[in-house]
Amino acid sequence: MVGPRTTSILHRSPNVSFFLAAPSVTAFKARGMGTEAQAKFKELPIEPRGILWQNDFIQPEHEQRLISIFLHELEWPNRSGRLSLHYGYTFDYKTFDIDPEIPYREFPDWLQSLIPTTEARPPDQVCLQYYPPGAGIPPHVDAHGPYDQLYALSLGAPTIMQFRKGDTSVDVDLNPRSMMQFTGDARLHWTHGIRKRKTDTLADGTVRPRAGRWSITYRWLREGECECGNIELCDVAQRRNGIEKGKRSVKELAANAN
Numbered sequence: 001m002v003g004p005r006t007t008s009i010l011h012r013s014p015n016v017s018f019f020l021a022a023p024s025v026t027a028f029k030a031r032g033m034g035t036e037a038q039a040k041f042k043e044l045p046i047e048p049r050g051i052l053w054q055n056d057f058i059q060p061e062h063e064q065r066l067i068s069i070f071l072h073e074l075e076w077p078n079r080s081g082r083l084s085l086h087y088g089y090t091f092d093y094k095t096f097d098i099d100p101e102i103p104y105r106e107f108p109d110w111l112q113s114l115i116p117t118t119e120a121r122p123p124d125q126v127c128l129q130y131y132p133p134g135a136g137i138p139p140h141v142d143a144h145g146p147y148d149q150l151y152a153l154s155l156g157a158p159t160i161m162q163f164r165k166g167d168t169s170v171d172v173d174l175n176p177r178s179m180m181q182f183t184g185d186a187r188l189h190w191t192h193g194i195r196k197r198k199t200d201t202l203a204d205g206t207v208r209p210r211a212g213r214w215s216i217t218y219r220w221l222r223e224g225e226c227e228c229g230n231i232e233l234c235d236v237a238q239r240r241n242g243i244e245k246g247k248r249s250v251k252e253l254a255a256n257a258n
């Protein structure tokens, strides 16, 4: 059980949450965080650089148990399109900070063994998303200001994710049970998104129908400021250059509207 995390700590100085997370950090280290887990991630030999990849993060039987929990035990919003459930802190896209109105939500039991152990502490925010066939997520970067590390686990049916920079678009096939870490250029300087469509055309020309997909994205709050300086994609660079909040990261806002 994680220690008492209440809404009051949300009125915190930036790093207080890291200290309050101490009990779970202890459990985390005991699970063998570090180099062994990191060695299982291999960088994809493509542009954008910085996509670290691990196939078979979990076994197919485990995946089936999770999908059964997602289908039968969770309460999803009652609407069509991509659906999201949040755990940990909830981010407020109006203030670009943790939403003090929404209390910290403990990670459920089924999530515990799915947390990457390659960071020094557990993530601050986890988002479970369901994509019915035909659903997608607009091209975006996950905001640089609040978030540092970013991982995504794919479950259920495969789908194509597109990374984009300028006129260049690169397809990455997100196969089930793969865990991806976005680092470097892939994290900061290319957008990523999933087209809203019912089929994906693979590199060999095969047309693959979409089916239900779940993803789990993991985010760690940043200590200090992002210094990437990318005026087009970085909310910190935009703020420093006097670009109003409302005009910042429009793509990101759209992606996280649900």
Ligand SMILES: O=C(O)CCC(=O)C(=O)O
Pocket (backbone or CB within 6 Å): 127, 129, 137, 142, 152, 153, 154, 174, 192, 215, 216, 217, 255
């Ligand atoms: O579904 C995914 O794998 C990634 C979703 C995503 O880009 C996000 O939630 O920011």
Ligand SMILES: [Fe+2]
Pocket (backbone or CB within 6 Å): 140, 141, 142, 192
């Ligand atoms: Fe994203």
